[in-house]
Amino acid sequence: MLLERAETLAEKINSYQRFQKSSDEADRLETRADQFGRSATQIADLLKTLNSFAEAGIPVAFTPNDGPGYAEKARILREAIKTDPAIINDPPFDIKYAFCDRLSGIVAAGYKIASATWKAYVEKRADFGAENVLNALAQVPQFRASVAEVRAIRHKIISLGEKIPVDIKATRIELDTLISQHNTSWTSLAADDIPASVITFIRAAATSDALLTTFTTEVRAWLESRDLLGAFRITLR
Known part of the structure; x- marks a missing residue:
C-alpha cells in the first residue's frame, strides 16, 4: 500500500515537473x-x-x-x-x-x-525673413488686422513642422495652401489713407524684393513720421 502510494506520488511529481517544464518553455x-x-x-x-x-x-x-x-x-x-x-x-x-x-x-x-x-x-x-517689418506694421492701426491675419497663418505653418504628420502628402498640400494664403495676405495689404507708394514698398520689403528706387521721398517721409525707418535694412543681393 505504502509503495503504491509512493509510486503514485512519484508519478504525480514527474507529471508536474513535465508540465512545469512545458509551461516554462511556453x-x-x-x-x-x-x-x-x-x-x-x-x-x-x-x-x-x-x-x-x-x-x-x-x-x-x-x-x-x-x-x-x-x-x-x-x-x-x-x-x-x-x-x-x-x-x-x-x-x-x-x-x-x-x-x-x-x-x-x-x-x-x-x-x-x-x-x-x-x-x-x-x-x-516658411522662410518669411525677419519680423521687423511685421512688428513695425503692427504699430500702424490701419495694418493691425492684416498683421494679425498674417501672424495667425505663420503660426499655423510653423505648427505643422512640430511633429511628423500622419499623412505627409495631405499635410504638404495644407502647407502649400497656407503659404499661398500668407502671400495673398501680403499682396492684398492696403489701407485707404496710406499712399500707394508706401503700400508697394512695404509689400516688396516684406519679401526682401524692394528695390532702392522704390524708397522714394514720400515713402521715407511716411515711415519717418511714424518712427518706422529702423524696421527696414538695406542689403546687397
Whole structure:
C-alpha cells in the first residue's frame, strides 16, 4: 500500500515537473515572440513613414547603423531555429540586448532624422525673413488686422513642422495652401489713407524684393513720421 502510494506520488511529481517544464518553455517562446513582434512592428512602421516621405518628394537621408550586420544576425538565428527550434532558448547571441534593443535604437534614430527633415522642410518653405517689418506694421492701426491675419497663418505653418504628420502628402498640400494664403495676405495689404507708394514698398520689403528706387521721398517721409525707418535694412543681393 505504502509503495503504491509512493509510486503514485512519484508519478504525480514527474507529471508536474513535465508540465512545469512545458509551461516554462511556453513562457520563453511567448517572450521571444513578443520581442520579435515588437521589433518587426517598429521597423515596419518606420519603413512606412520613410516611404511616405519619399512619395511626398521629401527624401530622408537615413542609413541604419550596421543594418547588414543585424540582417545577418537575423539570418543566422532563422537558420539555427530551422535546424533546432530549441535553440531559441539558448541563442548564439543575446536576443534582447544585442538584437531587439539595437533595432529599437535604429528605429528611434530613424524617426529623429525624419522629424528633423520634416521640420527643416517646413522652415525652408516658411522662410518669411525677419519680423521687423511685421512688428513695425503692427504699430500702424490701419495694418493691425492684416498683421494679425498674417501672424495667425505663420503660426499655423510653423505648427505643422512640430511633429511628423500622419499623412505627409495631405499635410504638404495644407502647407502649400497656407503659404499661398500668407502671400495673398501680403499682396492684398492696403489701407485707404496710406499712399500707394508706401503700400508697394512695404509689400516688396516684406519679401526682401524692394528695390532702392522704390524708397522714394514720400515713402521715407511716411515711415519717418511714424518712427518706422529702423524696421527696414538695406542689403546687397
